[in-house]
Amino acid sequence: MASTVTTSYLLGNLHCPSCVALIKSLLQDEYGDKVLWVSPNVVTSVVTVEHEDASADFIRRMGKTLEDVGFDICAVDTTASVASDVDSLSQAEQGEGSRSMPHQSYGTFDIWSRLWRNRTPPVESHASKAAAHLENCESCKDAAAHDQDHLSEDRVNLVRNLSFASSMQKPSATAFEGVVVGDDEAQTPRLRATISVGGMTCAVCVNTITDEIQKHPWVSKVVVNLVSNSATVEFTDPNRTQDIIEAISDLGYDAVLDSVVDLNEQKQAVDSREVEVKVDGIFCPRCPDRISQTLRNLGKSRIEILSEASMQTPRIKIRYIPNVPTFTIRHILQAIEATDPSLRASIYHPPTLEERSRAIRAQHQRTLLYREILTIIMAIPSFVLGIVYMSLVPDTNHTKHYLMKPWVSGLSRLEIILFALATPVYFFAADVFHVRAVKELRTLWRGNSRTPLLERFYKFGSMNMLISLGTSIAYISSVAQMIAAAVAKEKKAPEGSFYFDSVVFLTLFLLAGRLIEGYSKSKTGSAVEALAKLRPSTAILIDQAAAKGDSTTKTVDVDQLEHGDLIRIPHGASPAADAVIMTGETIFDESSLTGESRPIKKAAGEQVFAGTINKGDAITARITGTSGKSMLDQIVEVVREGQTRRAPVEQIADLMTSYFVPVITLVAIITWVVWMILAFTGKVSDAELDNSGGKAAFAFQFAIAVFVVACPCGLALAAPTAIFVGGGIAAKHGILAKGGGEAFEKASKIDCVVFDKTGTLTMGGEPQITDSTIFPDGAIEGVDEQTLLSGLKAVEENSSHPIAKAIVGFCGEKKVASELGQVEEIPGKGMKASYQNKELDIAVGNEHLMRDLSASLSHHVTNLLQGWKAEAKSVALVAMKHRQDSSWRIAAALSISDPIRPETTAVIQALQARGTQVWMLSGDNVTTAKAVAQRVGIPSSNVLAEVLPSEKAAKITYLQATLHASRSRSIRRRRHDYTTRRAMVAMVGDGINDSPALTTADIGIAIGSGSDVAISSADFVLATSSLPAVLTLLDLSRTVFRRIKTNFGWAVIYNLLAVPIAAGCLYAVRTGSGAHVRLDPVWAALAMALSSISVVVSSLCLRLRVPWIGFRHTPIAAVEERA
Missing domain, CATH: 3.30.70.100 (Alpha-Beta Plaits)
Structure with a gap:
């Protein structure tokens, strides 16, 4: 069989299903078996043909057939050798033939005109082609009816241009070379x-x-x-x-x-997107190649195939550059589906970590459940026969007498039945414990084990080993007694020497405990899943036509949205992605992200976030953050990251549990030896020994109880369960714990909170110019007000600082900014610039800058500034000079008002009432900073003013070195009684500008970071700008850490009490009936299960609002009332 050739024809007027049907039938009828497969694609305008005849004549004839029915061939590409032959011939004749036979070239994708070299190409008028095409194309018939014939010609030209543009791209794997920034070749892989x-x-x-x-x-x-x-x-x-x-x-x-x-990989540019597309309906080995060819036809400059599909893995990974509305993921999916009617394309999402963990947990739970069902089936007759008949039924009962009568080798029928019931339980229900215990030992003692030999004797095993040892001792010792009885041929074996019923009930309680514990643990980590569910699955997309007045809309999957798409958000719906409102006004409920229950008004130009709910009228918005890049996605990622950070207190649990199994094993062995000695020395009554089946069996009961009752699970679950629940509660209040358990632990010990002034204690946002004076010391020669304000506006437009924006607004929209030459920014002080068309220099900034420039302040200006500062206003000064002069003169003085947040005073007083020191850090002048501090209740001695951004970290270090911790950590402490230990300092500020200070502080709290929650270096990120969230954070941290200590203390106390009791320390104590106080192995198993369950339930109780049991959020109204 001849090899298959693939030829692609780029058509300028392929645009409807009737064209597709015509091309398929035409080529298949005309050429029969020579054409193996025809795929016209209306999305890419490419007709792909697989055929056996590789001659240039056959390719020409197929093209001529298409042209005869009115299709305009813009370019042709083929895998046949004729393409390279034509290229070689073209290059050889380029010097002479090209001048006599001029033709238009469309790059490497075009060999159509060169296929006709040395032949007479078909010449048809445009009118005859259009008439032929109109006869066969339903879409063009409809267009002609509406006088839109010119659209076909426009489409031909468009396709020709796209063909030429894409063909000029070199067909290499590095078509997207400019998309990735950074060079990681020299870096060590991470x-x-x-x-x-x-x-x-x-x-x-x-x-x-x-x-x-x-x-x-x-x-x-x-x-x-x-x-x-x-x-x-x-x-x-x-x-x-x-x-x-x-x-x-x-x-x-x-x-x-x-x-x-x-971890070394640099972020991709925002204009590219990587997706994995799942293709259903692949039915033959050639389908993947056809799909890849279809995508390549879209243009190598726009799309790159990262991994191709196969029949075994029908997924193709691509990287592309979207261009709304002409080229989007929707076009790519349509192109794939147009390759063959049987194909269906959709964006593939691999299971998330939570989904995989949930699947594994569910599988593990099913494994335990099946074994628990088997154990229950065996436990019912074991309970009836081994307990009811043995303890409750009188000896005169005929059935009991029948069961207790010796049958074989002195063994009663009851023991034989219990053996038959316990054996499947031991091998098929408790096997999960045995298998893992064996694998742990095999790994520990394998030949290539890196564990030192001595360490293998004092650090080994897990809870599985303890359970396996407990059930194995009970079962194997009972079987051994049966064998011994058979060998000795006793008339009646002692009943107390068998523990088959204990094996069944041990396994029953242990599996039940595991099931309940697993279910409880799954409830503690639901924060990420709850956040992910806020994201809608579909969106109402507005077509490009809708933007021109047509109201055409369609519902699409969220994955198919691109940056720049227009969507409609009706009442009660959530934005499918972060977006900016284009038309309409409404109210949004953002409580799911920020924790603020009050509705937020939104108008055109303002941003809305995925996961929030539109409570007002329908609006139109433009997508700014696609799936995976929205604020909600960042919050989910931050919460997930925080859950991987462990608290330092967990290291104590790790240290204890690493030696737990060896210690318990040693205790169990010692217990057995001690009770054996006591039994052999006559310290235990013969009656008790007879009831237990002898000395060895009597001692085994205590050893089994020790193995089973010991539980390191509570120690391990004490911290992570509380941190998981606490992280979920924090997320509900708009607090994202990036630092995880370590951050919670440090936040519970905070002694001092340092607030940045601008944007934290004050409103920030858009401050206003409240006072101004122009030329306060008289006019400057050659400078009028227009020149001053136009230059001032031009300088401040180069800055993103809120005060700079306020000054630009003050200069007015009607003022045309002057053209400036060199613009220089002086960090923390201001800016300098030179006029381009005038011999003038201008500087704007604070008093520090004026002093550096030696610009003298007159008595009038000084008094003016002092008055504004006393009113808690910031000041800005403008100085100018002629370029040939050396002295600067004050040209303007401005005051800027940044209103204090209404809740600031109440929050400050609430912190001080707890005994927490409050400081303020500001780059503003001392007078203004102290005026603001006085208004909010911060002592003037606790104000650090005129601090440059680069100096803030040093000030935090200074406070850490000089302040001392409070002696009492009670929430209601009021006495300032300090110790010699240094204070734990928290910094509250902007998540980006204050990054060094947030990193230096023991706890960094970024407030009001908005959509940049993921880039902050803080330990906690507040999605809301509300200051009471700081109080909520500190209260929650103390509550969580208290619960960790409670859980940890309970787990330690349980083991310290349960193990000695199981070992028989209370055996000498008798009850009222004269029985000895001891812990039966069956009840020891129940106690062990309840110990770990109680720790998980304790952590889950944090979600309750019951005082002293759960966490109660204090609303700001209560804070203000208390203050």
């Missing part, structure tokens, strides 16, 4: 793998996985999270991803790779 891990039950599991992975030299950081069932690994070898997965799997845990991110 990758981060996120893995979903199933089967973890306690802190020992976490430590086991962490220690195993950290042994590899190419691993730099490992964070394993018990609550989210995930692990994050940073490593340097790109080829080691599978090794990490296998290392976790070898330990007996389920591991699924979620994502691998290159």
Whole structure:
């Protein structure tokens, strides 16, 4: 069979389904079996033909057939060798033939005109082509009916131009070379793998996985999270991803790779987008190649194929540059579907970390549930026979007598039945514990293990091993007693020497505890899922025609939106992505993101965010942040990142649990030995020993109880569950805990809060010029008011500072900005510039700048400034000079008012009432800063003024070194009783401008960061600009950390009390009935399950608003009333 050739014809007038049907039938009828496949694509205007005849004559004839029915061929490309032959011939004849036979070239995609070299090309008038095309094209018939024939010619020219533009691009893999910025060739690879891990039950599991992975030299950081069932690994070898997965799997845990991110990779430019497209309906091996060819026909300068589809993996990954409305992801999907009627394209989203973890958790829960059902089935007859008949039914009962009668080797029928019931439970229900315990030991003692030999004896095992040892001792010792009875051929074996019923009930309670614990843990980490659900799945898209007055709309998936698309947001709907309102006014409820329940008015030009709800009239908005780049997406990412940050207190739990299993194993062995000694020395009555089945069996009961009752799960869950719940509560109030558990712990110990003035204590936003004076010291020669204001406006338009915007507004829209030469910015002081057409220099800034320029302030100006400062206003001065002069003169003085937030005073007083020191940091002058401080209640001694942005971090360091912590941390403390320990300092300011100070402080709190929540360097990011959120944050941090200590304390106390009781420390104490006080292994299993469940429930109770049990948010109205 001859090899297949693919030829593509770019047509200028392919634009409707009737054209597609005509081309298919025409070529297939005309050429029969020579044409294997025809795919006209109305999106790309390309007809792709697969055929066997590779001759130039055949390609010409197919093209001539298309032209005969009125299609205009703009360009042709083919995989046949004739293309390279024609190119070679063209180059050889370029010097002479091209002059005699001029023709228009359309680049590498065009060999059509060259195929007719040395032949007479078909010559048809445009009128005859148009008539032929009109006869066959339904779309053009409709256009002709409306006098729109010229549209076809315009389309031909457009396609020709696009063809030429795309063909001029070099067909290389680096077509998108300019999209990625930065050069990482010299950098050491740094990758981060996120893995979903199933089967973890306690802190020992976490430590086991962490220690195993950290042994590899190419691993730099490992964070394993018990609550989210995930692990994050940073490593340097790109080829080691599978090794990490296998290392976790070898330990007996389920591991699924979620994502691998290159930490060195620079961000792509905003005009490019990477997506993975899933194609359903691929039915033959050639379909993937056809899909790829279709995408290449869209132009290599606009789209790049990163990975191609296959029949096994029907997904194709692409990178493209959208151009709304002419080229979007919608056009790409349509082009793929137009390749073949059976294909359906959609954007593919790999499962998120939460979805993978939820799937693994669900699978693990199903595994436990099936085993629990089996155990329940076996537990019912075990309970009836082993407890009811043994304890409650009288000995005269015929059935009991039948069951208790020795049957084989002194074994009663009851013991045989209990053995039959316990065996499937031990091997098929408790197997999850045995398998993991064996894998842990095998990994520990394998030949290539990196664990030192001595360490293997004092750091091993997990909760699975303790459970496996407990059930195994009970089952194996009972089987051993049966074998011994059979060998000895006793007439009647002692009943108390068998623990088959204990095996069943141990497994029953242990599995039930695991199920309840798993369900409870899943409820603690629902913050990310709750936020993700705020995002709508569809949007109402307005066509380009709709922007011109037509109200045509259609509903599309959110994934198909592009930056620049117009959408309609009706009443009650949420924006599909971040957008700017184009038309209409409405009210939005942003409480889901910011925690503020009050409605926010929105008008044209203002931004709306995905996840908020339109409570007013319908509006039209333009997309500014597509899926994955919206504020909601950033919030989800920040919350997810915060959940991976561990609190320092967890290190204590890690240290304790790393030695927990060896210690408990040692205690159990000692317990068994001690009770054996007591039994052999006559310290235990013979009656008690007989009831227990002998000395060894009697001692085994205590050892089993120790194995089963010990529980490190509570220690491991104490901190992460509380942090997860606390992070979810914080997100509901618009507080994003980027620093995770460490940030919560530090925030609970804050002694001093430092506020930035502008935009934090004050409204910020758009301050106003309230007072002004022009030429306060008299006129300046050659400078009039128009010259001054036009120059001032031109200078301040180069700055994004709020005061600069206020000055531009003061100069007025009618003032035409002067043309400036060199413009220089002096950080923290102001700006200087030179007029381009005049011999003048201008400077605008604060008093520091004026002093640096030696511009003298007259007594009149000084008094004026002092008066404004006393009114808590900021001041700006303008100085000018002739270029040949050296002295500057004051040309204008301005005062700027930035209103104080209405809630500021109440928040300051509330902090001071708790004993928290409050300081203010400002770059403004001392007089203004102290005036503002006096109004809000901050002592003048706690004001740091005239601080440049670069100096703020140094001031934070100074406060950390000089302030001392309060002795009491009570929320209602009022006495300023300080210790010698340094104070914990929190900085509250802008998330970007104050970045160094936020990083230097013990806790950085970025307030009002808006859509830039992800780029802040702060530990906490407040999505709202409301100051009471700072109080909520501090209250929540103290509540969360108190709950962590409560959980941790309960887990420690439980083990300190339960283990000694299980070991028999209270055996000497007798009850009223004369029985000894001891903990049966079955009840020990129940106690163990309840211990970990109680810790999880304790953390979940944080969501309740009950005093001293949950967290209660204090509204600002209550804060103001209390203040």
